[in-house]
Amino acid sequence: xxxxxxxxxxxxxxxxxxxxxxxxxxxxxxxxxxxxxxxxxxxxxxxxxxxxxxxxxxxxxxxxxxxxxxxxxxxxxxxxxxxxxxxxxxxx
Amino acid sequence: xxxxxxxxxxxxxxxxxxxxxxxxxxxxxxxxxxxxxxxxxxxxxxxxxxxxxxxxxxxxxxxxxxxxxxxxxxxxxxxxxxxxxxxxxxxxxxxxxxxxxxxxxxxxxxxxxxxxxxxxxxxxxxxxxxxxxxxxxxxxxxxx
Numbered sequence: 417x418x419x420x421x422x423x424x425x426x427x428x429x430x431x432x433x434x435x436x437x438x439x440x441x442x443x444x445x446x447x448x449x450x451x452x453x454x455x456x457x458x459x460x461x462x463x464x465x466x467x468x469x470x471x472x473x474x475x476x477x478x479x480x481x482x483x484x485x486x487x488x489x490x491x492x493x494x495x496x497x498x499x500x501x502x503x504x505x506x507x508x
Numbered sequence: 509x510x511x512x513x514x515x516x517x518x519x520x521x522x523x524x525x526x527x528x529x530x531x532x533x534x535x536x537x538x539x540x541x542x543x544x545x546x547x548x549x550x551x552x553x554x555x556x557x558x559x560x561x562x563x564x565x566x567x568x569x570x571x572x573x574x575x576x577x578x579x580x581x582x583x584x585x586x587x588x589x590x591x592x593x594x595x596x597x598x599x600x601x602x603x604x605x606x607x608x609x610x611x612x613x614x615x616x617x618x619x620x621x622x623x624x625x626x627x628x629x630x631x632x633x634x635x636x637x638x639x640x641x642x643x644x645x646x647x648x649x650x651x652x
Contacts (some may be wrong), residue, residue, distance in 0.1 A: 440626060471593030508640070
């Protein structure tokens with residue numbers, strides 16, 4: 417689990433860049449991952465967390481229908497946006 | 509993962525008004541002190557939260573019921589569970605997949621209440637969701 421390598425702003429940036437998630441920013445970041453016009457996954461990310469705890473990291477992975485190792489791959493680059501889409505489509 | 513047991517006793521229910529809730533949670537949940545039955549006066553018409561301690565088999569994830577959101581009146585309390593994970597509190601709904609975080613328990617619960625309201629708004633705005641989220645929509649409509 418690579419939770420120690422990232423902060424919450426990293427997660428937001430990667431979700432925006434790879435998954436094209438638009439976030440609503442109130443007390444926390446909330447955003448939907450969409451396939452076409454269909455909303456399929458909803459992620460909640462706390463604001464300004466420099467240290468991501470294991471439970472928080474796992475929660476964000478589950479939001480995106482991923483295991484923690486798949487989320488590691490998403491965060492550390494091997495998993496692309498298209499790769500993520502294929503994984504999610506299998507799980508819907 | 510460090511799990512701190514927040515409720516020292518099991519199978520006790522506490523209900524109290526919104527004005528007292530914050531002080532109660534802040535003062536009690538972040539300390540190791542035990543609950544007293546007469547800590548708080550009951551207000552039958554103004555329950556904001558009721559708190560029920562966890563069962564013995566689920567002692568790391570304490571449970572609580574939210575009876576009001578900020579702008580939406582609930583006709584059925586939403587059960588949530590929460591736990592401490594290192595320096596953060598995680599609050600999750602039991603019946604649908606939504607959770608929030610906070611530096612303390614009050615913040616986590618407040619964030620979850622806001623998050624639930626935003627989710628309800630999203631779910632009401634469209635029917636273009638995956639089957640999972642359509643099921644969530646059907647479930648959540650029973651609460652409002």
